[in-house]
Amino acid sequence: MAFLESLNPGENLTGTVAAIERFGVFVALGNGPKHRAFPGVGFITIPELSWRHIDAPSDVVQIGQRVSCEFLQFDTYTAQARLSLRALQPDSFRAFADRTGVDQVLHGRL
Incomplete structure (x- = not known):
């Protein structure tokens, strides 16, 4: 629990993608919290993987890939660190708003 007590929302963590499920991605963190399935597990939900629409988590990451994520919070119910991959990426919506008067x-098509 010392690892968890030292984490603050917004802190950057690095880990390895341990499992990809249809509902999100499990990330093995070196000094992370103990978990029944993966030691030192973090979890990234689908919306936190990317700013763009994705069909599957494997569109963004692969098993064994090293990733840098932002720590969001510790989920005491699942004993997982909630992480965000997209938090470390430029916000495409913000960039659009900044460049649009x-x-x-604007012209577009349906």
Whole structure:
């Protein structure tokens, strides 16, 4: 539990993708919390994988891949560190808003 007590939301962590499920990704953290399935596990939900739409978590990461994530919180119910991969990526929505003027007319198609 000392590892968990030292973590603060927004802190960057590095780990290895240990398992990919249809609902998210398990990341093995070197000094992470103990977990019944994976020692030192972190979990990334689908929305926290990328700013863009993805069909499957494997569109973003592969098993064995080293990843850097932002720590969001510790889930006491599942004994997992909740992580975000997209938090360390540029926010495409913010970039669009920054480059689009208030009265600017945009053209698109349906």
